[in-house]
Amino acid sequence: xxxxxxxxxxxxTRELAAEQGLELQGEPRxxxxxxxxxxxxxxxxxxxxxxxxxxAIEEKYGVGVALADEKALSQRSSxxxxxxxxxxxxxxxLGARRxxx
Amino acid sequence: MAEPVTxxxxxxxxxxxxxxxxxxxxxxxxxxxxxxxAEFEHERYRxxxxxxxxxxxxxxxxxxxxxxxxxxxHLVNNAGIASMNHSLLTPVATVRRVMDTxxxxxxxxxxxxxKIMQKARFGRIVNFxxxxxxxxxxxxxxxxxxxxxxxxxxxxxxxxxxxxGVTVNAVGPVPIETxxxxxxxxxxxxxxxxxxxxxxxxxxxxxxxxxxxxxRPESDFITGQVxxxxxx
Numbered sequence: 001x002x003x004x005x006x007x008x009x010x011x012x013t014r015e016l017a018a019e020q021g022l023e024l025q026g027e028p029r030x031x032x033x034x035x036x037x038x039x040x041x042x043x044x045x046x047x048x049x050x051x052x053x054x055x056a057i058e059e060k061y062g063v064g065v066a067l068a069d070e071k072a073l074s075q076r077s078s079x080x081x082x083x084x085x086x087x088x089x090x091x092x093x094l095g096a097r098r099x100x101x
Numbered sequence: 102m103a104e105p106v107t108x109x110x111x112x113x114x115x116x117x118x119x120x121x122x123x124x125x126x127x128x129x130x131x132x133x134x135x136x137x138x139a140e141f142e143h144e145r146y147r148x149x150x151x152x153x154x155x156x157x158x159x160x161x162x163x164x165x166x167x168x169x170x171x172x173x174x175h176l177v178n179n180a181g182i183a184s185m186n187h188s189l190l191t192p193v194a195t196v197r198r199v200m201d202t203x204x205x206x207x208x209x210x211x212x213x214x215x216k217i218m219q220k221a222r223f224g225r226i227v228n229f230x231x232x233x234x235x236x237x238x239x240x241x242x243x244x245x246x247x248x249x250x251x252x253x254x255x256x257x258x259x260x261x262x263x264x265x266g267v268t269v270n271a272v273g274p275v276p277i278e279t280x281x282x283x284x285x286x287x288x289x290x291x292x293x294x295x296x297x298x299x300x301x302x303x304x305x306x307x308x309x310x311x312x313x314x315x316x317r318p319e320s321d322f323i324t325g326q327v328x329x330x331x332x333x
Contacts, residue, residue, distance in 0.1 A: 019220075039132055051216045055167065064160045 006030050006087040008060065012052040013083065020045060024092070030084035039081075046080060053086070057094060065093040104145070104171045106278040107316075108132045109151050111180030112141060112211060115279035116229075119305040120177055120312060121146065132166060135180070153180045153206030163213040172221060176214040177318050178207040178228045178251075187284060188242040196243045202220065203247035208254055215262050224267035225316045228255050232275050232333040238294060240289075248273075252327050257324030268324035272311040277303040298332025 013028045019038075024032070024040050028051050033039045035046045050067050058064050066072075067090055079089030107124045111117035112133030120142070121133050130145045139148035149165075150157040166173060182202045184195050211226050218224025230248045233241050252271055258268040275297055276282045276290050294300050307330050314320060 048219060055216070058164055059168070064157070064164070066186065 002087055002091050005057075005090050006083060008047075008056050009053055009063070009083050009087050012056055014033070016045065016049050020048070020081040028083060029092055030082065030087070032083050033059060034082055034086065036078065044084055050080075053090065057090060061094060061098075063094060065090065066093050067093065104128050104130050106130045106132065106166075106172055107177065107189040107306070108134070108166065108210070109139075109176040109177040109179055110134050110174060110206065113137055116274070116277065116305060116308050117177075117179040118125070120179060120309060123309045124175075129175075130170065134162065149313065152202075153210060155199040156209060159209050159213060163217070171216040173214055173224065175225045176210055176265070177209070178210050178226065180206055181229055181275040183241065183244045183282075185244075186242075187240060191243055195235060199243040200247050203244070204254070207251050208278075211258055212256070212331035213265055215258070215297055217264065218267045219262070219265035222266040224262075224265070225313050226262075226267065226269040227312050228269070229254075230255075230271045230273040230327060231275050232297070232329050232331065234273065234295075235329065235333055236293075238293075239330055252293075255327065256325045263324060268320070268321065270314070270315045270324060270328045272308060272315070273327055273329040273333070274308050275303040275310070275333065276330075277305065294331075296333070301331075303330050 010028045013024070013032070016022065017024045022040060022045060034049070035041050039050060054065060054067055072089060079085050107129040108199065109117055109131060113120040113135035113136050113254055117133070120132050124215065125131050125143050125145055132147050132149060134149040134151050134153065136150065136152055149162045151162050153159065180202060182199055184191065186195065207228050211228070214226060227253050229262065230252050233245045234248050234252060238245055255269050255271040255324050262269055266318060282290060294302060311330070313330050
């Protein structure tokens with residue numbers, strides 16, 4: 001599932017960059033820094049990306065997940081650092097939502 | 102499909118229904134919502150049954166909207182309930198119900214609507230307050246507090262969403278002949294109207310006129326505003 005979600009976030013990042021004219025420093029990869037030191041997104045672009053990923057997950061899996069809840073915002077190592085960390089966080093949230101029906 | 106998509110909450114009756122018909126007449130595709138079935142039909146009208154404060158139901162509504170329309174131009178957060186009671190006689194269950202529908206419902210719809218609008222870099226959100234807020238109307242503590250919260254939400258979201266091309270404003274009607282005020286004694290309504298600069302009951306068209314103004318493309322420099330009717 002992580003690979004699928006990584007692909008989905010890469011696609012969303014690429015689409016967002018095209019829409020907003022963002023410099024991605026090459027093709028987005030799992031290691032691409034999203035937010036924070038060396039990140040390619042400013043805070044507003046991060047908001048847009050999180051929304052886009054939430055919507056894409058909802059469409060693909062038919063389950064609504066929140067990737068910006070209090071848990072995500074209070075984690076010491078932010079899930080928004082890289083594409084891989086966001087994919088791992090999304091996988092955790094998606095797994096929890098599916099388990100709870 | 103060039104017709105704008107307008108989502109209006111609380112369209113079963115009163116102001117919401119009037120606005121739904123008003124924007125249908127102007128060629129919009131209108132999605133309405135209330136806790137019960139609609140009492141009118143139109144080829145460009147879709148009715149959703151949902152409690153505006155029920156997050157899973159609202160998220161599903163928006164998922165369908167996004168899937169079927171792919172856009173959302175306008176949100177009119179009209180759904181609201183009132184409760185007339187001295188604060189000393191108001192049960193907490195009533196306070197929660199009023200806050201849930203009036204504030205939480207408006208928040209939830211604005212949040213989900215803005216998620217769609219930000220992508221298009223265009224959107225108009227119109228919230229509903231009341232002249233009872235600036236009047237600090239006694240006997241309506243929960244209602245007034247819930248609408249004061251809506252005004253604060255309007256101003257904060259206006260700032261947060263400006264960068265996305267989305268405006269957030271509010272309209273504050275005076276008493277209008279709808280179910281919401283039918284239960285209020287006439288003497289009380291008369292006393293309220295006497296506090297307006299223009300002393301008459303509001304009309305549905307008065308409200309539609311303000312909403313029209315906020316929705317106009319030319320109003321893209323107007324956000325975070327609260328406009329009261331009747332010169333309050």
